[in-house]
Amino acid sequence: xxxxxxxxxxxxxxxxxxxxxxxxxxxxxxxxxxxxxxxxxxxxxxxxxxxxxxxxxxxxxxxxxxxxxxxxxxxxxxxxxxxxxxxxxxxxxxxxxxxxxxxxxxxxx
Amino acid sequence: xxxxxxxxxxxxxxxxxxxxxxxxxxxxxxxxxxxxxxxxxxxxxxxxxxxxxxxxxxxxxxxxxxxxxxxxxxxxxxxxxxxxxxxxxxxxxxxxxxxxxxxxxxxxxxxxxxxxxxxxxxxxxxxxxxxxxxxxxxxxxxxxxxxxxxxxxxxxxxxxxxxxxxxxxxxxxxxxxxxxxxxxxxxxxxxxxxxxxxxxxxxxxxxxxxxxxxxxxxxxxxxxxxxxxxxxxxxxxxxxxxxxxxxxxxxxxxxxxxxxxxxxxxxxxxxxxxxxxxxxxxxxxxxxxxxxxxxxxxxxxxxxxxxxxxxxxx
Numbered sequence: 001x002x003x004x005x006x007x008x009x010x011x012x013x014x015x016x017x018x019x020x021x022x023x024x025x026x027x028x029x030x031x032x033x034x035x036x037x038x039x040x041x042x043x044x045x046x047x048x049x050x051x052x053x054x055x056x057x058x059x060x061x062x063x064x065x066x067x068x069x070x071x072x073x074x075x076x077x078x079x080x081x082x083x084x085x086x087x088x089x090x091x092x093x094x095x096x097x098x099x100x101x102x103x104x105x106x107x108x109x
Numbered sequence: 110x111x112x113x114x115x116x117x118x119x120x121x122x123x124x125x126x127x128x129x130x131x132x133x134x135x136x137x138x139x140x141x142x143x144x145x146x147x148x149x150x151x152x153x154x155x156x157x158x159x160x161x162x163x164x165x166x167x168x169x170x171x172x173x174x175x176x177x178x179x180x181x182x183x184x185x186x187x188x189x190x191x192x193x194x195x196x197x198x199x200x201x202x203x204x205x206x207x208x209x210x211x212x213x214x215x216x217x218x219x220x221x222x223x224x225x226x227x228x229x230x231x232x233x234x235x236x237x238x239x240x241x242x243x244x245x246x247x248x249x250x251x252x253x254x255x256x257x258x259x260x261x262x263x264x265x266x267x268x269x270x271x272x273x274x275x276x277x278x279x280x281x282x283x284x285x286x287x288x289x290x291x292x293x294x295x296x297x298x299x300x301x302x303x304x305x306x307x308x309x310x311x312x313x314x315x316x317x318x319x320x321x322x323x324x325x326x327x328x329x330x331x332x333x334x335x336x337x338x339x340x341x342x343x344x345x346x347x348x349x350x351x352x353x354x355x356x357x358x359x360x361x362x363x364x365x366x367x368x369x370x371x372x373x374x375x376x377x378x379x380x381x382x383x384x385x386x387x388x389x390x391x392x393x394x395x396x397x398x399x400x401x402x403x404x405x406x407x408x409x410x411x412x413x414x415x416x417x418x419x420x421x422x423x
Contacts, residue, residue: 037385038327060178060388062214062244068285075244077214078178095285098240101328103285 032056033104035063035076035096040104047108052085063102067094136168136370137202138348164270167195167202167232168315170352171372173241174223175213180388180396184213184374187400188226191373195230203269205232208352208370209239209280209317211251220250238263239317239353240280264295266302273306275299277316279331289318289331296333300340311346319351321360321367324380329354338365354386356399373400 028048034041035057045053055065057076065073065082070092073082086092086108096102169191176184195205207227212219227234236255243251243262252263259265259276266275277299279289291299303312314320320334331337341347347365355377360367375388376399383389391399 037387039385059385060180062241066285074246075214093285097283098244099328100283100285100287101326 030054034058035102038063038096038099038102040094040096040102043103044105044107047086047106049087049089049108050085051108052083053106054081054083056081062098063096064098065094065104066097067092067106070094072097136350136368137198138166138168164272165200165202166269167205168208168350168370169205169227169373170208170317170370171210171239171355171374172207172223172227173210173213173372173374174226175216175219176374176388178375178388180375180390181400185222185226187397188223188373189229190397191400192226192230195232202232205230205234206274206276206315206350207234207236208315208350209237210241210352210372211236211239213241213374215242215244215248215250217250220254224254235267235274235276235315236263237276237278237316238280240283243280260298261292261295264298272311272313273303274313274315275302277314277320277337279316279318279320279334284332287332288322288325288328289316289320289334291316291331291333291337296336296340299337303340303344306344308343309345311348312341312344313348313350314341315350317351318353319358319367319369320349321362323354323358323369327380327386329380329386341365371400376400 029051031045031047031051031053033045033053033055035055036059038059038061040055047053055073055076057063057078057080060078062075062077062080064075065071065084071084071094075098076082086106089108092106092108094104094106172188173184174188181187195202205227211223211227236251238251238255248262256263262278262281264276264278266273268274277291277295279291281290282292283290306312314337316331318331319329320331320337322330322334324330338347338349342363345364349365349367351367351369352372354369355372355375356369356379357371358367358369376391376396377386378389389399
């Protein structure tokens with residue numbers, strides 16, 4: 001087994017530290033929710049003001065994303081997406097208006 | 110007695126297998142002595158003969174015209190197969206009801222295609238909408254085609270063969286976390302519609318989503334369906350027909366018989382048998398045995414619960 005010299009090890013550690021930070025920055029402004037098997041995943045998402053959330057329907061059945069008075073997608077066919085940018089803090093409860101037992105929550109701080 | 114009436118007089122295994130080998134048709138009903146009774150499949154000469162003394166009507170459901178996913182890449186084709194079966198019936202039913210999800214995405218072209226195929230049956234068709242028929246922004250396509258003379262989102266009633274038929278809409282104004290919904294306006298109309306009717310008038314209620322709670326975890330039920338059922342409590346014969354769940358289930362409760370229909374497009378799993386109620390991909394050779402085939406023994410006035418499992422194979 002090849003031994004790792006001290007310098008290489010430091011570089012590896014630095015990269016490992018850097019990588020999650022970069023990813024987290026990207027995630028701060030763009031978050032994803034998937035619809036699989038009639039479920040919003042994740043069902044609850046905590047985000048900062050200014051974040052855009054994109055829902056993708058991965059089912060073979062159309063779904064919608066509706067938060068009363070806040071946002072309403074068209075019917076999303078398979079692989080269709082819907083995005084909404086949250087500009088105000090608050091709790092946004094949402095559901096699929098076709099299959100109302102499907103519910104989700106976006107908490108905006 | 111029909112060979113497809115799987116009652117006390119029995120039915121041969123071969124007959125049952127025959128019943129399950131063709132695609133996408135509906136349930137044939139007959140009214141005998143004011144009592145609706147399912148004759149099961151509709152391409153049987155025996156069923157037609159048995160039906161002759163009473164009025165017969167047909168139920169088809171969940172055509173999902175436009176659906177093209179692996180569970181059935183050609184939903185229009187299986188609808189056409191169903192209509193061909195209807196046309197091959199030796200005795201014509203009086204009319205047909207369609208319990209919703211005519212289309213998959215409420216596109217004009219999907220409504221056009223559905224119309225083109227279903228009209229080949231040359232039967233009067235009484236529709237109620239499924240949630241898939243209300244996806245266009247203004248819910249215009251369904252209303253323009255099928256909503257004439259209806260109230261609200263598309264409910265109405267009519268009389269045929271001494272039976273009072275009521276088409277209900279339970280796919281609008283759905284609430285987060287809830288099930289199907291009729292709403293106060295429709296319920297008030299229903300109460301009024303039934304007021305003054307003789308209690309001996311057989312009633313047939315039909316809607317897309319089951320009016321009874323089949324499986325709330327998958328949204329298979331109607332929040333205020335119980336209120337509609339209160340209005341029909343005093344009637345001697347009540348039959349409730351639905352689609353939506355793409356499989357046959359039956360329940361008898363007092364004088365009320367509940368019955369769901371198969372789809373002409375794709376099967377859905379039994380409650381809890383899969384991670385979701387989504388389209389179920391089965392072997393190609395098996396698909397047609399799971400579409401629109403019914404072999405139900407309908408018995409009025411039985412107090413026991415009678416939910417019939419969908420057989421996958423003979």
